[in-house]
Amino acid sequence: MQWKNNSKDAKICLSLSLDSGGKVKRYEKERLSNDSTYWVLFELIWRDYFRFLSIKYGNSIFHLGGPRKLKLSWSQDQLLFESWRDGRTGYPLIDANMKELSTTGFMSNRGRQIVCSFLVRDMGIDWRMGAEWFETCLLDYDPCSNYGNWTYGAGVGNDPREDRYFSIPKQAQTYDSEGSYVAYWLPELEALPKEKRNFPGHSYIKPVVPLKYGNNNKNIHKDPALAERRTRSQGNKIKGYRR
Numbered sequence: 522m523q524w525k526n527n528s529k530d531a532k533i534c535l536s537l538s539l540d541s542g543g544k545v546k547r548y549e550k551e552r553l554s555n556d557s558t559y560w561v562l563f564e565l566i567w568r569d570y571f572r573f574l575s576i577k578y579g580n581s582i583f584h585l586g587g588p589r590k591l592k593l594s595w596s597q598d599q600l601l602f603e604s605w606r607d608g609r610t611g612y613p614l615i616d617a618n619m620k621e622l623s624t625t626g627f628m629s630n631r632g633r634q635i636v637c638s639f640l641v642r643d644m645g646i647d648w649r650m651g652a653e654w655f656e657t658c659l660l661d662y663d664p665c666s667n668y669g670n671w672t673y674g675a676g677v678g679n680d681p682r683e684d685r686y687f688s689i690p691k692q693a694q695t696y697d698s699e700g701s702y703v704a705y706w707l708p709e710l711e712a713l714p715k716e717k718r719n720f721p722g723h724s725y726i727k728p729v730v731p732l733k734y735g736n737n738n739k740n741i742h743k744d745p746a747l748a749e750r751r752t753r754s755q756g757n758k759i760k761g762y763r764r
């Protein structure tokens with residue numbers, strides 16, 4: 522069950538099988554080269570980036586303060602963490618992604634970014650607990666990509682943008698506007714009108730924490746991750762910005 526991805530139309534699960542961009546380059550040469558092949562290669566550069574980062578920063582990618590050795594305060598609230606882990610947060614988009622992860626061992630890149638943002642920004646939970654759960658479940662688990670992305674999402678990586686927040690209402694409206702993804706993983710939402718599936722109110726579990734910017738889909742513009750991408754794509758038509 523796939524939901525809308527910003528960079529391409531179809532899921533390919535390359536992280537399970539591909540060792541380098543060489544196969545994509547060969548495909549481009551022998552078959553065709555288009556936007557999709559561009560983006561696959563582009564995403565593979567992220568993988569290489571995290572590999573090089575791990576070589577440079579060593580074990581610090583596993584430490585709470587990350588490569589930047591930041592001293593931030595984190596909670597280790599077990600009940601909150603378990604609600605995230607088991608897909609019982611009261612936010613359908615989070616819960617559906619977490620159910621997909623524990624059922625299949627896979628989650629889309631967008632889903633990974635959203636559940637990471639929710640755990641660290643909305644719940645304030647120690648990002649390493651999330652990274653360890655991903656490590657337990659992911660079939661494509663890779664220490665450099667996993668811990669690199671988690672430190673990046675938690676704001677302790679070597680990226681200068683600190684508040685990497687993903688607004689759930691905005692993400693839901695943009696990438697799952699008819700709620701088909703959440704209804705697939707949370708069948709109890711299927712009977713609701715499509716536009717309510719991501720915003721079910723009393724028809725679903727009570728949210729375990731409030732969202733930093735509220736759970737009102739009128740606040741959807743408060744999503745720095747999307748706002749920044751929009752600004753960049755309007756001001757700069759060059760390919761290359763993915764988050």
Ligand SMILES: Cc1cc2nc3c(=O)[nH]c(=O)nc-3n(C[C@H](O)[C@H](O)[C@H](O)COP(=O)(O)OP(=O)(O)OC[C@H]3O[C@@H](n4cnc5c(N)ncnc54)[C@H](O)[C@@H]3O)c2cc1C
Nearest residue numbers: 533534535536564565567568630633661662663666667670
């Ligand atoms: C919190 C978090 C944890 C992650 N943990 C892992 C992990 O343990 N193992 C893993 O392989 N990827 C990880 N990723 C990266 C990415 O989510 C997966 O590689 C991608 O979802 C795999 O699906 P795909 O093959 O359809 O990817 P596509 O989007 O089609 O991308 C093609 C390939 O590019 C590489 N790639 C794409 N995005 C990233 C990225 N953000 N970082 C590094 N490489 C990337 C992967 O090799 C991927 O297979 C993580 C991302 C996040 C946000």
